[in-house]
Amino acid sequence: MKLFRYFVVRERGRAVAVLPVSLIDGLDPLGQLRARYPLTGQEPGLLSHVWHCYDAWLPGARHLEAVVDAMRELAGELGAAWYGFVNVAHGSPLRESLIELGFPAEHIEDRFRLDLRGVTDHAAPATPRGRANLRRNRRRAAEAGVSYTVRPAGTADLAEIGRLCAMTAAKHGSSGFYPPELFAGFVTALGDLAQAVEVLQGERLIAAGVCLRDRHRFHAWACGVDYRVDGRFSPYPLLHAATVEQAMCEGRTLFEGGRGNAAFKLKHGLVRLGLDACLLEV
Structure with a gap:
């Protein structure tokens, strides 16, 4: 740049x-x-x-x-x-x-989006198989000691979140989107417009997303996942579910799911644009 x-x-x-x-x-x-x-x-x-x-x-x-x-x-x-x-x-x-x-x-x-108007359960928009997978995955994660937190992104460990995001993006050749100091400075400057959704196993961060908010929409803007976990579950569906739930809790009418990963997003009710x-x- x-x-x-x-x-x-x-x-x-x-x-x-x-x-x-x-x-x-x-x-x-x-x-x-x-x-x-x-x-x-x-x-x-x-x-x-x-x-x-x-x-x-x-x-x-x-x-x-x-x-x-x-x-x-x-x-x-x-x-x-x-x-x-x-x-x-x-x-x-x-x-x-x-x-x-x-x-x-x-x-x-x-890109993919989900209309949240009238949605009362994060799993409801998914296909029958998608709903079953979300619920089974969440049950297994609970048994493996997984927990979730949502907080203002500026108070989170942005260095660790940025590392996870860069590690995930590297699989697609775009790890340069997350230069550590620039990423942390940008997110912090957003104030309460940015939320951090974190998935932890014990005290270890295994998935995290930085979400941006406007008046009507909740954007899953950046995320990172570490699949090296203990137990028979996947961190990414947990992060997706927690993020959609947060959007619903805040009363947003539209969930913006970002680009890529079409198979997962279509199975879980998001619409292609x-x-x-x-x-x-x-």
Whole structure:
């Protein structure tokens, strides 16, 4: 990552649209673009938000054309080879507007969400097999001395949570998303917008998630799991169940389950939402 910039469109001095952008050395850290665009993935790119944000959007969308013009100009000044938006929700107004401005829209990934309205049991949205697995897994975990805690993320051991997140992400080639000091500083700065959900066996942390909250949604933003446990259970379903339960306790209407791990999430009632990249060469 080279730098961040923020575009602000103003009318009579009042901000009417904003967009964070990042200049990335090697614009394809997850390997999702090179099969869809004529690039190697190592080129510098000026992109919307950052790759770890799965919810790209533009407050003040009617000013998109002005923002895109500014992006193109800045990309040229900074020596970027490509510019545009990643992680744009399929079917969103932003995607349709970008297509109208000449951007291709290429599917790169899926994110998953769960509508919590009317849900009274975390296992209820799952398939019959998924519900049985969740309940059996939780029973076995209780027998193995597993406990759960939820607390403001800034009070948790963020170094250990970050280590778990990086260890899990390394399996997908993206451990660099969790530089220890930056991760801890960012999460701490979020204050009460961030919650830590922790799963412990005895005193050892075996799974943890940092969850972000807005007015209606509860985001399972980052998680890490250590599968080296004592007993016949899996930590990840425990973390998922505890996170959904916390979202329900807080009265959130929508649980955002993040990207990837489609088989598990579909089995447990989450719905797929496609994400696209909309990029142009400079």
